[in-house]
Amino acid sequence: MEKSFENVVLDIRGQICPACLLITLREINNNMARLRSGWTRLIVKTDHRDATRTIPSAATAMGYDINIVKKEGFYEITIEHKK
Amino acid sequence: MTSFPYIIAIHLVFGLGLGIIMHRSDFCMAGMFRDVFLLNDYYRMRSLLLLIVLTSLLLYLGRISGIVASYPPSFFGTPSITNLLGGVIFGTGMVLAGGCAVGTLYKMGAGNLVSLFAFAGMIFGSLLFAELYAFNLSLTDATTMTVNKTSAEHIVGNAGLPVLALTAFAAFFFYRWIKEKKWIEKTYAHGHLLPWKAAMLIALITMLSFILSGRPLSVTSGFAKLSAYLGEQISPVYIADKPFFREDSLRLLNSTVTSGRLGTGIDSIALTQVPMIAGVVIGSFVSAVRLREFRIGHLPPLRQILSALSGGIMMALGSLMAGGCNVWHIMGGLPVFALQSLLFVSGLTAGSYFGTYMLRRIVV
Numbered sequence: 001m002e003k004s005f006e007n008v009v010l011d012i013r014g015q016i017c018p019a020c021l022l023i024t025l026r027e028i029n030n031n032m033a034r035l036r037s038g039w040t041r042l043i044v045k046t047d048h049r050d051a052t053r054t055i056p057s058a059a060t061a062m063g064y065d066i067n068i069v070k071k072e073g074f075y076e077i078t079i080e081h082k083k
Numbered sequence: 084m085t086s087f088p089y090i091i092a093i094h095l096v097f098g099l100g101l102g103i104i105m106h107r108s109d110f111c112m113a114g115m116f117r118d119v120f121l122l123n124d125y126y127r128m129r130s131l132l133l134l135i136v137l138t139s140l141l142l143y144l145g146r147i148s149g150i151v152a153s154y155p156p157s158f159f160g161t162p163s164i165t166n167l168l169g170g171v172i173f174g175t176g177m178v179l180a181g182g183c184a185v186g187t188l189y190k191m192g193a194g195n196l197v198s199l200f201a202f203a204g205m206i207f208g209s210l211l212f213a214e215l216y217a218f219n220l221s222l223t224d225a226t227t228m229t230v231n232k233t234s235a236e237h238i239v240g241n242a243g244l245p246v247l248a249l250t251a252f253a254a255f256f257f258y259r260w261i262k263e264k265k266w267i268e269k270t271y272a273h274g275h276l277l278p279w280k281a282a283m284l285i286a287l288i289t290m291l292s293f294i295l296s297g298r299p300l301s302v303t304s305g306f307a308k309l310s311a312y313l314g315e316q317i318s319p320v321y322i323a324d325k326p327f328f329r330e331d332s333l334r335l336l337n338s339t340v341t342s343g344r345l346g347t348g349i350d351s352i353a354l355t356q357v358p359m360i361a362g363v364v365i366g367s368f369v370s371a372v373r374l375r376e377f378r379i380g381h382l383p384p385l386r387q388i389l390s391a392l393s394g395g396i397m398m399a400l401g402s403l404m405a406g407g408c409n410v411w412h413i414m415g416g417l418p419v420f421a422l423q424s425l426l427f428v429s430g431l432t433a434g435s436y437f438g439t440y441m442l443r444r445i446v447v
Contacts, residue, residue, distance in 0.1 A: 014381025016181035016197045016390065017114055018121055018442065047194075047378060050109040052271035054124070068271040073378035075272065 098362015169405025174434020176397025204395020299415020305356025
């Protein structure tokens with residue numbers, strides 16, 4: 001039976017300034033085992049521009065791959081285990 | 084050259100410029116201090132230091148060449164404990180509000196609801212301050228620390244020494260940071276303006292402000308005025324009754340208008356700060372719309388709303404107590420080594436440390 005990809009979506013749009021990085025880090029830590037298994041992705045939705053600097057930087061430093069896509073009015077950052 | 088429409092237009096343009104620049108580069112001073120304490124992240128703070136040193140150098144050059152006339156800075160008074168206390172309160176408030184005085188404006192303009200609540204808090208806090216006005220005046224008088232000296236250069240006895248010392252000291256670190264590639268960090272946001280470039284642009288704007296109006300930029304009194312307009316709609320008697328809104332608290336050099344009350348009415352505050360406030364909001368709005376990032380609609384959690392409201396109130400109280408907000412003291416006062424501003428920024432640093440702690444424990 002094929003295991004399917006799981007997406008954990010973190011929608012933190014509209015929140016107060018530092019919340020983005022802190023909440024994201026917290027979620028990364030909560031889901032660490034599942035992320036490291038390679039079957040789970042963390043998708044962060046943020047409208048906070050500085051988060052597109054801090055989140056990729058932190059996630060990459062922790063050893064994850066990141067991908068950023070600009071959507072309508074916000075940025076979507078995908079964090080997953082390095083392939 | 085000093086007609087009313089001209090003055091209004093100039094300050095509107097300053098505001099537009101600041102709004103766009105700060106939005107594109109995330110130049111929020113609250114974030115800068117908070118990131119240092121919360122994440123040990125000095126990236127944006129370096130650009131603030133660059134801004135201060137550049138402004139200081141530009142102003143000094145302007146002064147010795149005669150373009151900038153307003154020395155010694157007469158609009159920075161003698162230091163008192165209220166500058167320090169106001170700084171602590173302001174520093175705490177700005178972190179809780181998710182943005183400093185201008186930060187709140189440009190985030191609000193870009194559609195952030197947290198900052199809208201912070202803005203409301205600032206208006207309300209300005210109204211509240213009317214009750215504390217007399218007390219603050221007497222506390223200021225009672226704790227004045229020098230007789231005549233308002234700037235570090237008065238203490239040192241030489242105008243050029245502080246500037247040159249600061250520049251030399253900073254140049255050493257700035258150069259080192261170039262080598263260590265610390266001026267650039269990858270940011271994926273579209274239309275991003277690097278903070279160090281923003282610092283240069285903002286220094287120019289401050290310089291222009293000194294040349295054209297003889298004073299640095301500020302928004303605090305503008306907030307008080309807006310709160311007076313609002314208060315008058317609700318209770319004209321309350322506003323008319325408060326000395327805070329009646330008294331003359333502002334002098335504008337190089338202009339036909341030389342006074343300003345914080346109450347309603349056309350005066351130098353109405354001509355300078357209110358257009359600036361409008362400019363910042365409009366500027367960041369336009370900037371966000373052009374990037375297709377403007378969006379309202381995500382209501383933040385209640386804790387953050389309360390944090391923003393109380394933070395806004397504290398910012399208003401702190402800046403009115405200390406005679407100016409972070410724009411006035413950090414961007415205008417530090418470059419001229421105003422003692423009031425040195426006290427304010429010390430207090431602000433301590434306050435933002437405390438605010439970050441509160442944010443971490445309670446809000447997020």
